[in-house]
Amino acid sequence: MNIFGSQNRREDSDFIVTPWTVEGEVDYNKLVERFGTSIIDDKLMERFVRAAGEDHHLLRRRIFFSHRDLDKVLDDWENGRGFFLYTGRGPSGPMHIGHIIPFYFTKWLQDRFKANIYIQLTDDEKFLEESRGLTLEDTLKWSYENTLDIIAVGLDPDKTFIFQNTEYIKNMYPIALKVARKINFSWVRAVFGFTHESNIGMIFYPALQIVPALFEKKRCLIPAAIDQDPYWRIQRDIAESLGYYKTAAIHSKFLPPLTGPVGKMSASRPESAIYLNDDEKTVRKKIWVAYSGGQPTVELHRKLGGNPEVDVAFQWLKFFFEPDDNKIKKLEEDYRMGKILSGEMKTLLIEKVTAFLEEHQAKREEAKELLHLYKYDGELAREMWKKIHV
Amino acid sequence: MNIFGSQNRREDSDFIVTPWTVEGEVDYNKLVERFGTSIIDDKLMERFVRAAGEDHHLLRRRIFFSHRDLDKVLDDWENGRGFFLYTGRGPSGPMHIGHIIPFYFTKWLQDRFKANIYIQLTDDEKFLEESRGLTLEDTLKWSYENTLDIIAVGLDPDKTFIFQNTEYIKNMYPIALKVARKINFSWVRAVFGFTHESNIGMIFYPALQIVPALFEKKRCLIPAAIDQDPYWRIQRDIAESLGYYKTAAIHSKFLPPLTGPVGKMSASRPESAIYLNDDEKTVRKKIWVAYSGGQPTVELHRKLGGNPEVDVAFQWLKFFFEPDDNKIKKLEEDYRMGKILSGEMKTLLIEKVTAFLEEHQAKREEAKELLHLYKYDGELAREMWKKIHV
Secondary structure, X not given: OOOOOOOOOXXXXXXXXXXXXXXXXXXXXXXXXXXXXEEOOHHHHHHHHHHHOOOOHHHHOOOEEEEEOHHHHHXXXXXXXXXXXXXXXXXXXXXXXXXXXXXXXXHHHHHHHOOOEXXXXXXXXXXXXXXXXXXXXXXXXXXXXXXXXXXXXXXXXOOEEEEEHHHHHHHHHHHHHHHHHOOEHHHHHHHHOOOOOOEXXXXXXXXXXXXXXXXXXXXXXXXXXXXXXXXXXXXXXXXXXXXXXXOEEEEEOOOOOOOOOOXXXXXOEHHHOOEOOOOHHHHHHHHHOOOOOOOOOHHHHHHHOOOOOOOHHHHHHHHHHOOOHHHHHHHHHHHHOOOOOHHHHHXXXXXXXXXXHHHHHHHHHHHHHHHHXXXXXXXXXXXXXXXXXX | OOOOOOOOOOOOOOOEEEOOEEEOOOOHHHHXXXXXXXXXXXXXXXXXXXXXXXXXXXXXXXXXXEEEOHHHHHHHHHOOOOEEEEEEEOOOOOOEHHHHHHHHHHHHHHHHHOOOEEEEEOHHHHHHOHHHOOOHHHHHHHHHXXXXXXXXOOOOOOOEEEXXXXXXXXXXXXXXXXXHHOOXXXXXXXXXXXXXXXXXXXXXXXXXXXXXXXXXXXXXXXXXXXXXXXXXXXXXXXOHHHOOOOOEEEEEOOOXXXXXXXXXXXXXXXXXXXXXXXXXXXXXXXXXXXXXXXXOOHHHHHHXXXXXXXXXXXXXXXXXXXXXXXXHHHHHHHHHOOOOOHHXXXXXXXXXXXXXXXXXXXXXXHHHHHHHHHHHHOHHHHHHHHOOOO
């Protein structure tokens, strides 16, 4: 059964990517090779953009850079069968900007392809991860808080179903049993690095993260950071034997932490991330001390130029906050030539992030009134509460 | 964590008892030692009978022979705190007489102590046991059929809650997560003999069988065959850390198979058991060919006498079907002296079993109209559907 070896967990390597850990400086080409996914090449990207009828800078700039079966998703779209979207959130604390970007991209996908979206809040998993020390009350609270942030993104309330595992478990349990019966301990040990000391809740949990990729008898497309891919590998191995499609996936890179180009943003280092509820003063302060690609003095910077490759402010603008390609190109060149100072780059990012958060936080307030639609009363939610998945 | 060693699974031994296997001729004294339970001594039995206000032949004859903390259950009863009862059924097929006897005893306990009873139908477990080859539709069907047999026993519909795991999972899942977080793979491997090839559903499942022993903040008393004890050992190790009581248990021996005094009755050998839906002709036929303690010819039997210790017909009468101690004593003596022939013993058992099944089957018909009370509408059931166990 151990067909994946332990390719996702090479502790002897320069970087580690698992659903629970990202360490070191990630080499995305190597990661694609390790995980056995495919780079989105120019031809596939053009086909994707053509089908969508519109471009998106997260695609154009290869932030979403890797995939599984995206070509088959486009086949299904073109022949009228369509597809559905699935993504999720582990409600272990407040969400930061790195968490929300995939949801903005998911919304774009929904708008362009009119697809249903299922969003799983894994309150069970975050409780079961002992090292987090969270109670179920904590993960319930964060499920609510995170749901408001997700709703603020503006997904279609009649085509989106947001659910917590502890609340939706009855509807998922029969098919979760069918999934679980096909997965043995050896397999989850190889894929996730579980040991004999892992608790039996964590060992069972992968079944529940796989289930939503079987919610419809269509192909599922999962837009998520690449660290979640191990779950989809298992889904792809068992889906057809259960009468469903192998899921497709489109994988994003990690938004670099403010502290520099190593690892990913982490709740244990609040200075590494901008949280969606950070106020303007905090945003300013965090970005101001962020890792920079500039020189030690203005004189040297003017003379030698900065390095945009490691400058977090520039990288954030390129990753998400400056959609205009011409502007990004000019910023990069000017920074490299020393025409733009690190402080100027940071000031620009602060403006963009502040404006983004202001709008997000306003929509988050409105989300409180809309929540019932996404969870219970919208068209898709109503359908989903009637379904027992078998 | 491995405090129990592999005491419940000594493959090198003359007999094996686990929740899934009973092999060989069980030495109950040795089993009590292996499992670390206690024999119910005369003093405890007298105290139990005094509290109950009435004797029961299953106690008197030490069919229920072993216990954990039964003395504490009686303390709780005497000081007015009370206790609750929990037992269950794995719905993998039709129930036989060996399955139903503990339910009759449980009913007696309820009548005497006015205690709530929770009855778990483990439709998930029976699906997850791959070797059975059952579908979820099968275990759902058997849950319904078995529930009718259980209701036929005559439990109090306002103090009894019968539930299937797949149906009641949402109410149990939060506390199941808390239980699961306290149990690691090493532990379930040691207690149940799971391996790296065990599926992740089976590995998680023990959490769900432990949960009902935490349904009330009182002591739980579990009347069940002794093979289920490994679950209760784990419950006892974690209950207090979750703010609950260690469960108590009262363990029965196995009704010997018709095929002789080795192992237990098994669905894979239908001739080894009398099923609750067997008709009179089948009962007669099965008992007629049952393993006997008699001699090869009538002449030899009259001369040498029979051996009641291995005579299944006599053992069944003693186990359950002849509650009158004087009659049992006389049957035993007369058989030993050759005054009663094996055929006469069998005829007596056939009469008793036939009368028992006739009454049971009639009550089972009535059960169809009562089912909603035990599952949804009785006083206890209504309360239970409102509770999320945390």
